[in-house]
Amino acid sequence: MKDEATHTTVDDHRDAVAPRRIGQLCRAEALRLLGSVSLGRIVFTHQALPAIRPVNHLMDGEDIIVRLHDGAMLASIVTPTQATGVVVAYEADVIDPDTHIGWSVVVTGYAHRVTDERELARFAGRLRPWVQHPSMNSALRIRPGLVTGLQLTV
Template identity: 65%
Template structure:
């Protein structure tokens, strides 16, 4: 059996549960995450950039996106989605991960949409003429550490 001298093997790792406020703070410290929704009754995952606005997660999308049509056609509280963001070092395997479950709705107010267009620049070369707001219902987060203390920005 080979001996592992990598930094990840140097100390035992601990998993520390984060409270929702700390989890949202960490999510707001990065700009990229993954949205999970259903398409044709199957889970679908898309990488997207986001901002945190008043505790809500906002992403930009386009008219023909699958998520746009789901969020647009829902007259209730919105379509159920999950949103995940993380910052985990690939060598040490230390960092954090946050998962938010909530309801996504299309932003329809022209003033809000214009504001989000100014605040959130798409990271792909495609027209992003829509915005989706995710209202967190359940926020969970874990810190992957060796000592139980946050080592994050």
């Protein structure tokens, strides 16, 4: 006698989750929610192609701060002397895997390298890197231009 495996299809999963409503978040609420988590994804251009890296962050007012270390691909996107910065996107979300209720925020803005020693010391005390790296000596400051947020509800 053959054992027949039970397979769950995408349609089966859709039936298990009730339809959701999507609401727009205002800028202030989107940034507040972004500040309630410490993990996100930064989107930038690397060799003329989009690249995405998971990073931890903190909020400094409306600005998003991400620590860097020398030699990382992310550290190469902005030079300390680059006045205009570089366009990046930053996304974070909290969506329950079972209920599919939650939120998602995307920020698009200019990233500038932070090199001021006092600012870096202030950030270092609040932003712990995932791994210890001896050359974690700078940070990116992302100044939000466009902020969009979605709230998923029942």
